[in-house]
Amino acid sequence: MKESNHFIENIIDQDLQSGFDPKKIKFRFPPEPNGFLHIGHVKAIWINFSLAKKYNSSVVLRFDDTNPEKEEQQYIDAIKKDVSWLGYNWSEERYASDYFKQLHDWAILLINNGLAYVDSQSSEEIAEQKGTPTKAGTDSPFRARSIQENLMLFEQMTNGDFSESEHVLRAKIDMASSNMLMRDPIIYRVLNKSHPRTKALWKVYPMYDWAHGQSDYIEQISHSLCTLEFKPHRDLYEWFLDQLVEKTKLRPKQREFARLNLSHTITSKRKLMFLVNKGIVSGWDDPRMPTISGLRKRGFPPEALKEFVRLAGVAKRENIIEASLLEYCAREELNKTSNRVMVVMNPLKITITNYSELEYETLFSENNPENPDSGSREVPFSKELYIEKEDFKEEANRKFFRLTIGKEVRLKSAYIIKANQVVYDTNNNIKEVLCTYDPKSKSGSGTEESQRKVKGTLHWVSRKHCIDIDVNEYDRLFHHENPSSAQTDEELLKMVNPGSIKKITAKAEPFLSSAKKGARFQFQRKGYFVVDSSNPKLVFNKTVGLRDTWKKK
Numbered sequence: 046m047k048e049s050n051h052f053i054e055n056i057i058d059q060d061l062q063s064g065f066d067p068k069k070i071k072f073r074f075p076p077e078p079n080g081f082l083h084i085g086h087v088k089a090i091w092i093n094f095s096l097a098k099k100y101n102s103s104v105v106l107r108f109d110d111t112n113p114e115k116e117e118q119q120y121i122d123a124i125k126k127d128v129s130w131l132g133y134n135w136s137e138e139r140y141a142s143d144y145f146k147q148l149h150d151w152a153i154l155l156i157n158n159g160l161a162y163v164d165s166q167s168s169e170e171i172a173e174q175k176g177t178p179t180k181a182g183t184d185s186p187f188r189a190r191s192i193q194e195n196l197m198l199f200e201q202m203t204n205g206d207f208s209e210s211e212h213v214l215r216a217k218i219d220m221a222s223s224n225m226l227m228r229d230p231i232i233y234r235v236l237n238k239s240h241p242r243t244k245a246l247w248k249v250y251p252m253y254d255w256a257h258g259q260s261d262y263i264e265q266i267s268h269s270l271c272t273l274e275f276k277p278h279r280d281l282y283e284w285f286l287d288q289l290v291e292k293t294k295l296r297p298k299q300r301e302f303a304r305l306n307l308s309h310t311i312t313s314k315r316k317l318m319f320l321v322n323k324g325i326v327s328g329w330d331d332p333r334m335p336t337i338s339g340l341r342k343r344g345f346p347p348e349a350l351k352e353f354v355r356l357a358g359v360a361k362r363e364n365i366i367e368a369s370l371l372e373y374c375a376r377e378e379l380n381k382t383s384n385r386v387m388v389v390m391n392p393l394k395i396t397i398t399n400y401s402e403l404e405y406e407t408l409f410s411e412n413n414p415e416n417p418d419s420g421s422r423e424v425p426f427s428k429e430l431y432i433e434k435e436d437f438k439e440e441a442n443r444k445f446f447r448l449t450i451g452k453e454v455r456l457k458s459a460y461i462i463k464a465n466q467v468v469y470d471t472n473n474n475i476k477e478v479l480c481t482y483d484p485k486s487k488s489g490s491g492t493e494e495s496q497r498k499v500k501g502t503l504h505w506v507s508r509k510h511c512i513d514i515d516v517n518e519y520d521r522l523f524h525h526e527n528p529s530s531a532q533t534d535e536e537l538l539k540m541v542n543p544g545s546i547k548k549i550t551a552k553a554e555p556f557l558s559s560a561k562k563g564a565r566f567q568f569q570r571k572g573y574f575v576v577d578s579s580n581p582k583l584v585f586n587k588t589v590g591l592r593d594t595w596k597k598k
């Protein structure tokens with residue numbers, strides 16, 4: 046079935062129909078390196094890179110590094126790692142700071158054209174004069190400064206002759222505009238901060254709006270796609286371009302799509318940073334975080350994240366997508382790609398009384414029934430085994446298809462066993478269950494007994510061959526459905542689920558001792574797990590369960 050276009054594709058198709066040169070189509074992804082990327086950014090990344098693929102064009106990775114107070118090299122490195130991990134290659138790596146000289150020259154051009162002035166009021170005074178959406182603002186007493194004076198003051202600002210709050214450079218637009226952003230926005234401020242790239246070179250830094258559209262223009266981005274909160278900025282984007290664009294050059298256009306909001310999740314870098322700084326999580330890449338690095342450590346495959354944003358869709362209206370859709374996408378992908386193994390989380394010993402003490406045997410278990418090329422692996426079987434505690438009940442009703450006294454079950458890829466007797470410890474707790482096996486019922490042996498149908502199949506491990514592994518199980522980080530609604534940090538903290546991580550030691554088949562970092566497995570009947578890449582020990586993080594357990598919560 047052919048997929049229908051989303052609205053941005055329609056816009057581009059219309060541009061092409063009206064004669065736009067297809068070779069000039071170009072996109073950018075412009076993260077500010079002030080934190081790690083999150084699942085919301087995956088949407089923006091996916092939109093740009095899939096459009097580039099569709100229109101045979103490219104994406105510039107542009108770091109919007111105009112605020113040295115918040116930006117750091119570690120975030121630049123993390124962003125590049127995350128975009129690459131998603132499987133995307135950018136055509137150019139650019140920085141808004143590459144254009145600081147050009148932006149500064151253009152600011153001087155605005156001053157020379159009487160379209161910018163140095164304001165020497167405090168930020169409070171400037172804010173007071175802004176007016177309200179229904180009431181026009183008032184002119185700054187410095188609005189009528191001469192071009193000469195403005196040039197001189199801006200030069201002094203640039204030279205570092207002033208402290209941070211003394212002067213700003215403002216565009217001279219319209220203090221009565223119905224769009225508040227057009228009321229003489231600040232385009233430059235003095236900042237005595239070393240920049241991660243330009244170091245101490247600059248004492249003035251461009252504001253976001255001034256840097257962004259002009260960077261698009263410099264890079265000749267045809268379609269500058271951003272989230273809806275930038276819609277009111279579009280007038281300003283256009284006004285700046287009006288002052289600069291040369292006729293022979295491409296004029297970029299900004300279009301807005303709805304941001305991705307996910308239930309039980311926050312997608313705000315500031316709030317995510319708050320969780321990190323408060324120690325609520327172990328870092329930006331904590332497997333409970335909705336960051337790309339957290340989701341990676343949790344075991345989500347990149348394909349699942351991309352499929353998720355594709356299913357969530359590209360639209361112009363904000364909505365909240367259920368977090369269970371993301372888990373569904375992970376399950377679909379992992380079911381196809383991950384090998385099955387047996388791990389017992391909560392062990393109960395069983396002894397096969399008619400199996401010799403001395404012997405053990407090697408059985409074979411298929412790795413992935415969904416993938417015929419995945420082969421099989423060796424699984425040792427012996428007299429003493431572990432099964433899950435919850436898979437045995439001394440007495441049970443007819444709906445219990447697991448092990449119970451006098452009934453048979455199949456052990457996965459092994460034999461049919463029957464439970465005969467319970468052995469208790471001195472506290473009257475079940476110590477072990479004595480069983481017998483049917484030697485002719487070996488899976489895959491082709492005997493009549495091997496075909497015999499019994500009600501349940503259990504996973505198990507051999508007691509003397511199994512290894513202990515550490516497992517982290519996760520629950521949602523927020524019990525509240527919409528943590529973004531928190532008005533304050535305190536309110537956000539109250540929404541944190543105190544039981545979002547559970548650490549257990551489990552018994553695993555020996556095959557897992559050689560599992561590689563980052564390898565993903567299905568623990569049979571339990572869910573999908575990944576080997577933690579950052580831990581020197583063998584630790585498994587649970588990605589998702591086999592079924593949607595959120596529904597009933």
Ligand code: ATP
Pocket residue numbers: 074075076077078084085086088089270271272303304305306312313314315
């Ligand atoms: P945050 O609000 O978390 O700080 P941001 O918008 O400030 O995010 P940027 O680094 O400026 O983060 O974002 C880079 C790009 O990603 C922008 O084009 C922005 O519109 C887009 N983006 C950010 N958050 C989302 C989201 N939740 N859904 C879709 N796109 C997003």
Ligand code: MG
Pocket residue numbers: 077
């Ligand atoms: Mg932003």
